[in-house]
Amino acid sequence: MKKTLWSLALALVLIFVAASSIIIVPETQMVMVTQLGRPTRAIDQAGLAFKWPDPIETTVTLDKRQQLLSLAPTELVTRDRRNLVVSAFMVWRITDPAAFLTSLRNISTAEQRLDSLAQSEIGAAVAARPITQIFTLNDQDFQLRRIFQEVTDSANQVAQRELGIEILAIQPNRFGFPKQNLLAIYKRMESERDRIARQYRAEGQEQAATIRAETQREVRQLQAQAARESQSIIGKSEAAASRLYAEAYETNADYYRFTRSLSAYEQMLGQDTRLVLSADSPLFRLLLTPPEGQ
Template sequence: MKRSQIGLFVLIAIVFGALQAVYIVDERQTALKLRFGEVRDEVRDPGFYFKVPVFDEIIKYDDRILPLDTRKLEVTPADGRRLEVDAFARWRIADAKQFRRAVGASSIAGAVPRLERILNAELREVLGKVNSGVVLSADRVVLMNQIRDQARSQALSLGVDIVDVRIKSADLPKQNLEATFERMRAERQRLAADEIARGNEAAQRLRATADRTVVETVSEARKQAQIIRGEADARRNGILADALGRDPEFYAFFRSLEAYENALGGSNSSMVITPDSEFFDYLKSDTGR
């Protein structure tokens, strides 16, 4: 073999060895240098770094915020109404060394199921202490922050920081929807019946008040009419008495006219009486004598 060929092989071996001894850390990554499986160094700053080929192994982890989408979870709040909760989390590797010790070679794929179990456990614990109305309202922001804080403390053992937890939806299970709708309809019907009963009661009170007012008004009117009628009769009797005192003959004549009117006032009246009866005295002569 010629020297030139040998030199070429040596050059290629040197270049290959140099390439094997150099590794690059991106600004979005954190790198761990392992020697015989043990962590020897942690590299966070981006740039070119050297390692010992064959002996050193470089493990790189994504330093960005990562998603964690969980499957729908059925929880039971304090009031016993079961809910299907769909939540998600955002997390990042905060301590690469601790993360390596916790999940080993499985890396992120091995961490996700453990994080999901932590998140589900905290969802059940926090949401199980409140009523379903709170979970379904805007006040659940406080609950999400509480879930995040408790999950964060549990995830520290993995070298992971839980950045955020959010509940995308919280709904009743499909099998419970019809029963819930029936309860809602029954409740609305009960409220409607209560309103109708209260309206009828108010109407009865108004009618009773109106009837009492009518009776009182009519009674007062009748009383006033009796008083006025009595006063009128008194005035009439006074006038008649005064007329009688002034001209007794005129009063006798007036009473006779009243007797004629009462006796002959009907449309089919008949009287049988002698012509010389005193009843016709005022009809026999001009003077009435």
């Protein structure tokens, strides 16, 4: 019975030793082997590896994939004393697991250190430049990409030297102004828009006055031209009428004298008109003597 128990205990010990000596390394992770808490070797190739059984050697598993860290929004001051609220993010990964475990021990501590490091570098870079190099429409003055490339390079040097971490990128995702400055900014924007609107209205009124003056000048020219043409047409028509009248009167002079007399009667005689005529007056003769041929 004792022999059986000892055999079972030995088998359990051997199973434990074998299980604690085998390391299974996934594709996305790396394993740091430590001896009495001191890092001894790193295994970053996927597959099986071996070590001394616990507690002689223990393992710490670390993620070797790229990590994304969102940095907290921070209020910063530019070189020309303008306040900005900057939000950014960082892409990083572990490259030296021994240095990482020695200085940080875990991901949570690493993120705190990286956040402080990135905020310090961003604050220094923003403080060294005026706001016109951050917010501008001029490509020659725009230096935002250059600023954050410098921040990435500077922070990466410190992280690799002290933390065993490679910082791949630090990039902004939002720039804004503090809430206490927004009202003043909006008022300046409103004043600027009002100024532009007044300028546009003044230019429009000036153009409208120019167009009205030009239109009136063209109307006067057209009216004068039409008046000249109408007078010319009237003169030609009157000349043609006079010529036709003359030809008609030359053809029948008596009829002409008769119609002229009738016109004279029409103008002289009214409802209560009295005429004193001599007996030899042509008007008197026409009133009493019928026309020839009747």
